[in-house]
Amino acid sequence: MSPFPKEFGGAGLCDPALHNELCTILRLLGSADLSVARIYEGHVNAVSLLARYGHRDQMQALSGHVANGGLSAVWGADDAEGLHVIDGNPRVLRGRKILASGAGFVTDPIVTAVAEGSQIMCLLHLTDQKVDLSGWTAQGMRSTATGAIDLSGTVISSNNVVGVAGDFMRQPHFSGGAWRFCAAHTGAIERLVDLFRDHLVARGRGGDPYQQERLAQCIASAKTARQWVEEAARRLSTDEPGSINVVAFANLTRMVTERCALDVMEAVQRGVGLTSFVRPHPIERISRDLATYLRQPVPDLAMSDGAKAFLDSRLSVGDF
Numbered sequence: 001m002s003p004f005p006k007e008f009g010g011a012g013l014c015d016p017a018l019h020n021e022l023c024t025i026l027r028l029l030g031s032a033d034l035s036v037a038r039i040y041e042g043h044v045n046a047v048s049l050l051a052r053y054g055h056r057d058q059m060q061a062l063s064g065h066v067a068n069g070g071l072s073a074v075w076g077a078d079d080a081e082g083l084h085v086i087d088g089n090p091r092v093l094r095g096r097k098i099l100a101s102g103a104g105f106v107t108d109p110i111v112t113a114v115a116e117g118s119q120i121m122c123l124l125h126l127t128d129q130k131v132d133l134s135g136w137t138a139q140g141m142r143s144t145a146t147g148a149i150d151l152s153g154t155v156i157s158s159n160n161v162v163g164v165a166g167d168f169m170r171q172p173h174f175s176g177g178a179w180r181f182c183a184a185h186t187g188a189i190e191r192l193v194d195l196f197r198d199h200l201v202a203r204g205r206g207g208d209p210y211q212q213e214r215l216a217q218c219i220a221s222a223k224t225a226r227q228w229v230e231e232a233a234r235r236l237s238t239d240e241p242g243s244i245n246v247v248a249f250a251n252l253t254r255m256v257t258e259r260c261a262l263d264v265m266e267a268v269q270r271g272v273g274l275t276s277f278v279r280p281h282p283i284e285r286i287s288r289d290l291a292t293y294l295r296q297p298v299p300d301l302a303m304s305d306g307a308k309a310f311l312d313s314r315l316s317v318g319d320f
C-alpha cells in the first residue's frame with residue numbers, strides 16, 4: 001500500500017500507471033473507515049507531489065522518515081493571515097495551517113506557504129508540534145485529528161522547498177486529483193448499500209416492493225459513483241493532451257459522487273429507520289463520517305467549471 005516509488009522501498013502507488021490499484025485501495029479503506037482513508041489519501045498526495053515536483057534527495061529523506069514510523073500529509077488550508085516565508089538568515093515560517101488532518105501525529109507534511117507573493121510548497125520534518133484540536137468538533141471524521149498547527153519559527157532552507165512557485169495548483173493534477181477522495185467516498189457508499197441489503201435480509205424485509213425500489217436506486221448510485229471515479233482516475237493517468245477535459249471530468253465526478261452519496265444516505269436511513277441513527281450501528285458512523293467528508297472546497301465552482309468546459313468544447317458529450 002506504500003505510495004513510494006519501488007526504488008525507495010514502496011509499492012510505486014504514486015505512479016499514475018497504478019491509479020486503478022490505488023483507486024481500489026482507497027475504495028476499500030473508505031468502506032472500512034473514512035478517517036483512515038483520509039489520512040492515507042493525504043500521505044499518498046504528499047508522496048505524489050514529491051514524485052512530480054520534488055528532488056530525489058527529498059524523496060529519500062521522506063521515505064527514510066516514513067520507514068521509521070513517520071507519516072506525511074498535505075496541509076493547504078489557511079486562516080485569514082496565511083502561512084508566510086519570512087526572508088532573513090535563516091528564512092523562517094510565520095503563521096499556521098488550519099484544517100490540517102493528522103495534526104500532532106503527521107511528522108513530515110507538505111505545507112503551502114507564501115514566499116515573495118507566490119505560493120510554494122515546503123516539505124517539513126516536525127519534531128515539536130504546537131497543535132490546537134479544540135476546534136475540531138465536527139459531526140464526523142473526528143479521528144482524523146484535523147486541527148490548527150502553528151508553524152511560526154520553522155526554519156526553511158532550499159532543501160525544504162518542493163518544486164517551483166505555482167506547482168501546487170498546477171493542472172490537471174490539482175483538480176484532477178479529486179478522484180482520490182471521491183474513491184474513498186465511493187467505498188463508503190458501497191458499504192452503506194451492502195449494510196442496507198444485510199439489514200433487509202436479516203429482518204426479512206427484502207420482499208417489500210418499496211424497499212426493493214430503494215435498494216435498486218442505491219445499487220445504481222453506487223455503481224454510478226464507481227464508474228465515474230474509475231474513469232476520472234484513468235483520464236488523469238493517461239496525461240493525454242486536453243487536460244481541460246481531465247479537470248472538467250474530475251470536477252463533474254465530484255458532483256456525481258456527492259449526489260450519489262446523499263441519495264444513498266437518504267434511502268438507507270429511510271429504509272433502515274431509527275436503527276441507522278443509533279450507535280454503535282455501522283450505518284450511523286459511516287453516514288456521519290461521509291456527510292462530513294463530502295464537504296470539500298468550492299463544490300459549486302467545480303460543478304460550474306465542468307459545465308463551462310463543455311460549453312467551450314466542440315466535442316459531442318459522448319466524446320467529452
Ligand SMILES: Cc1cc2nc3c(=O)[nH]c(=O)nc-3n(C[C@H](O)[C@H](O)[C@H](O)COP(=O)(O)OP(=O)(O)OC[C@H]3O[C@@H](n4cnc5c(N)ncnc54)[C@H](O)[C@@H]3O)c2cc1C
Pocket residue numbers: 038042073074075076077098099100101102141144146292293294295296297298299300301
Ligand atoms: C475530514 C476533513 C479533513 C480535511 N483535511 C485537510 C487537510 O489535511 N489539509 C487541508 O488543506 N484541508 C483539509 N480539509 C479541508 C478541505 O480541503 C476543505 O478546505 C474544506 O473541507 C472546505 O469545506 P467548506 O465546506 O468550508 O468549503 P467551501 O469552499 O467554503 O464551500 C462551502 C459552500 O460555499 C460555496 N462557496 C465557496 N466559495 C464561495 C464564494 N466565493 N462565493 C459563494 N459561495 C462560495 C461552496 O460552493 C459551498 O456551497 C479537510 C476537510 C475535512 C472535512
